[in-house]
Amino acid sequence: MxxxxxxxxxxxxxxxxxxxxxxxxxxxxxxxxVTAEEEYDVLFQVSTIDALMLGVYDGTLSFEELEKRGGFGIGTFDHLDGEMIGLDGEYYQVKDDGVAYPVAGNMTTPFAAVTFFDADETISIEDAENYTQFGEYLDERLPSKNVFYAIRIDGTFPYMKTRSVPRQEKPYPLLAEVAVDQTISEFQNVNGTIVGFRSPEFVKGINIPGYHLHFITEDRKAGGHVLDFQIKDMEVEIDVTPDFFIQLPKEGDFYNIDLSQDLGSDLVKIEK
Amino acid sequence: MxxxxxxxxxxxxxxxxxxxxxxxxxxxxxxxxVTAEEEYDVLFQVSTIDALMLGVYDGTLSFEELEKRGGFGIGTFDHLDGEMIGLDGEYYQVKDDGVAYPVAGNMTTPFAAVTFFDADETISIEDAENYTQFGEYLDERLPSKNVFYAIRIDGTFPYMKTRSVPRQEKPYPLLAEVAVDQTISEFQNVNGTIVGFRSPEFVKGINIPGYHLHFITEDRKAGGHVLDFQIKDMEVEIDVTPDFFIQLPKEGDFYNIDLSQDLGSDLVKIEK
Structure with a gap:
């Protein structure tokens, strides 16, 4: 009992x-x-590209927090201190010396776009002589121009041209002014990974329409924002990403800038 | 023991x-x-306004699912069957007879924007003779034009003019063509609630820049998309909403339309 x-x-x-x-x-x-599966199909973005163009370089989100939204992506750092690459859950900071440094969790970003990468399909490219050819080839094969795609390419690139930007001090200059002082790196037959996104035309002002790619070498020691590259017999991994989450700054310069201007032509000059 | x-x-x-x-x-x-507090500051949107303009009227998200993202907001229904108002966790469907009907959880929406309304501040308006005056007055008092605001106004409106749109059948016409057949309702000294949002200019193509308001009477029996109104001694409740989540359709017409056009001038004609 x-x-x-x-x-x-x-x-x-x-x-x-x-x-x-x-x-x-x-x-x-x-x-x-949000279910687990859905969470993985969200492109999470901090601030807007036009705010960055207008010199809003103060970091608003820590990498510790960003990590919860995805370990794959691109962006920059507080004070515009270099190009960010997120790959396999690790973040890298390519400063204007072209060298990739590890990123501490308490560092912050004023602009970034990340997701959890999980390839939906793979597209083979036999030969692309430059960035433009690559874009045209892929555009023809993607199911729609109206959703987001995360893009990953691993392997040996016959040619790769990247840039990084120098850290800025206040009062911050416009991004178009900073870009004049960018550092260019060129690589031949380099092993590494392209990390980035293709965004629809309607994100104009918010993010970069079309392709926005960063690169990091296989030894994770160099890279930057991709300006041009060649492809020879490589596989492009594509993650269709239908959801888009924008986290706007809650204070600071972002509140006071004029975001009603069309900065599209400046953007093309800076990014390509 | x-x-x-x-x-x-x-x-x-x-x-x-x-x-x-x-x-x-x-x-x-x-x-x-996402923390509990953050979740409440997200404007959740289904599809884009330009997709709706181009006749993508097939519902892609059920109201059962939409409810999890917020019980306050505006939108429309599968087949463009009327104007949606979400208020205090209840959804209403104003069909083209101007009458508000309850919404079943298994009904779907092709375009909607909702949040959890939690007022951050209240702005008093003594006198606004029309929609334009209301907008100008509020614009001067909001902390920034670069974030989203959910807007709620309860009380007696000296004048209110709303419209609703008739249900469409396939092949769907453009929204500009449908708007010709819209039904107008006018009210004098009407008790009710305005529900809506003010969005930054940079959402052009995605949502309606500036004000987008719907109205429902106090007895929840009539209302629609707000075309014009007057205000006399009323309080405007404002919920600052820094985060924006867009859920794009995962298939259907949305994949194939041309969203690279500028539909801004058509939008102004239809919405005001």
Missing amino acids: RRYHYAIVIVIALLAALVPVATAYRTPDTYSG | RRYHYAIVIVIALLAALVPVATAYRTPDTYSG
């Missing part, structure tokens, strides 16, 4: 323990409306 | 029950990277 009582108490204990476990599993879904 | 054993078992039971409760509370934060 006493053993029977123990058994009842233990059963109640187990039930009491299980109910909240069930709650915990349901919470992400019922709470935020 | 036996009583002592019972006590240990009960303590273990309580501890076992408490650990997962703590996990449950932490889950939204560690899981999706």
